[in-house]
Amino acid sequence: MATSHESLTLQLQQQERLHHLLSSLLNRFLTTEIADFKKRVDQSLAELGHYFAVDRVYVFDYDFTNQVCHNTFEWCAEGITAEMDNLQDVPIDVLPEWVNTHVAGETMYIPRVVDLPEGSAVRAILEPQAIQSLLAVPMMQGKSCQGFVGFDSVVSERTYTEYEQQALQDFSNALLGAVERHRIEAGREEAQRVLAEREKELIDYQEGLVRTLLRLSALRNNETGNHIERVQDLSTLFATILYDHHHPEVSPLFIEGIRLAAPLHDIGKISVPDAILLKANQLSDQEWVFMRDHVRVGGEVLKDLQTQFPQNYFIQMAYHIALYHHERWDGTGYNQGLKGEDIPLAARIVTIIDVYDALRTVRPYKPAYTHEDAILAMRDMEGAFDPTLFELFLVHQEEIAIMFDQTFKAH
Structure with a gap:
């Protein structure tokens, strides 16, 4: 014993x-x-x-x-x-x-x-x-x-x-x-050096965005707010994937920028009447004019912020996203008709994410697509997306789908 x-x-x-x-x-x-x-x-x-x-x-x-x-x-x-x-x-x-x-x-x-x-x-x-x-x-x-x-x-x-x-x-x-x-x-050391130089400007920018979003939050339903948060999360994830694949334009600063800027992609929809924005049936030609004009309005809203902070990296990115996220790779988008790499990278990223989220969720005019059906639909949108980015999106589609499900359930 x-x-x-x-x-x-x-x-x-x-x-x-x-x-x-x-x-x-x-x-x-x-x-x-x-x-x-x-x-x-x-x-x-x-x-x-x-x-x-x-x-x-x-x-x-x-x-x-x-x-x-x-x-x-x-x-x-x-x-x-x-x-x-x-x-x-x-x-x-x-x-x-x-x-x-x-x-x-x-x-x-x-x-x-x-x-x-x-x-x-x-x-x-x-x-x-x-x-x-x-x-x-x-x-x-x-x-x-x-x-x-x-x-x-x-x-x-x-x-x-x-x-x-x-x-x-x-x-x-x-x-x-x-x-x-x-x-x-x-990986953030260099970004921190740049961010340190712009710390005060960034704080002012963030506070300005918060005030803007707070003013606008009461003007749209909950699903609009949820869409904004999903686009933010998915755009940030996709930018991180590009960084991991050594995309020459993507840095830690870029990732932080798109995290802050992507939620403002549809800020111009404050100008679109609910009768059009929430319409369950097909829009008329005149209604489409109103709908498409939201990118111009969004650009103007963010141009006002840019006037206050003309050198601010994040405001510039938000401006590009709001103004160009409905452009198409083949030049047939709106409102500027930009083509290929003339469309800023951040806008090309949000274009893919915005379409994916729109397909995956219920809209007044359509049911929610499964992930698989959404991918099939996007494959059929010939000329819509940057082919290199879209190919990488497909390679990492499982990660995208997981993030979507997590963000969707959280909200």
């Missing part, structure tokens, strides 16, 4: 040590500056490696868009060969069992590599690296797997208790959050 008690006491002490170590590491992430982040991650992996007496600790990112994964951080014990340089752009389909386990939010735990079947693809990858035991814990962002933290034992085999596995799962998720936070912060 005494031996059992001592064993339990030892186990609790080990758990307390691990808990203290992980808490210390996570607190370090939260207080680390961008310039020191990689160094801190490397130090943390080293401390984990020493604690668990393993030979290699590493972090991988999954890039499901390009179907590859990358080894981004690695620590190796003395005498152990580093593998990070050899593990860049690794095709995901090489190890479907491994990837599927992580996507399901589960840990890949192999106490003895030698016990894997002779024809196992996992064994074929691990044995050339002399790995005897392995633990690979997924980094989860909600239900989405972004990568994993791995622990290799080369010199000898290593087993892990359920408590250790769960603790490392918590650590890997927190590490992902820290990595994402520092990545975003690093």
Whole structure:
């Protein structure tokens, strides 16, 4: 009985040590500056490696868009060969069992590599690296797997208790959050420099927009307000996608600009009578003239703000969006008949998002389309959209649909 008690006491002490170590590491992430982040991650992996007496600790990112994964951080014990340089752009389909386990939010735990079947693809990858035991814990962002933290034992085999596995799962998720936070912060450094120069101007602009929106909020029904918020969320998401694809015109400043400016795309509809705006039947030619004139009115409203702040980046973007979001790529839109890249990028983005949201929601003259039907309808709108942007929209349509559903339910 005494031996059992001592064993339990030892186990609790080990758990307390691990808990203290992980808490210390996570607190370090939260207080680390961008310039020191990689160094801190490397130090943390080293401390984990020493604690668990393993030979290699590493972090991988999954890039499901390009179907590859990358080894981004690695620590190796003395005498152990580093593998990070050899593990860049690794095709995901090489190890479907491994990837599927992580996507399901589960840990890949192999106490003895030698016990894997002779024809196992996992064994074929691990044995050339002399790995005897392995633990690979997924980094989860909600239900989405972004990568994993791995622990290799080369010199000898290593087993892990359920408590250790769960603790490392918590650590890997927190590490992902820290990595994402520092990545975003690093990408915003240049934007922050510009924003600092214009801070007062931006505050004035935001306050002006809030006052304008408050004045207009009582003039339209709830669905109009909900449409504005969905266009804001979806335009911001799509701009972020363009940034991730290295679009030359899209920066963190541009993303923030479209987040602020997109909600004002239909501000000119204050001039359209309810009898036209909410009409359930087809509009007459004269009614269409009134409807289409909202882009001119919207441009004039925002031109007044631009006069107050002539150098303001965000007001300029809002002006372009309001005035040009009904232009078409082939030049047959209204009111200016602009064509191709003569239409500002922000307006071309909002054009796609505005049409998608209009199709997905109930309007006085039509029922709500499913996502699939909306995509089919947009594919048939030949010449309406920037083909490069629309192709990227289709590639990321699942993300767009998820964001739409989330925003729709929230409002």
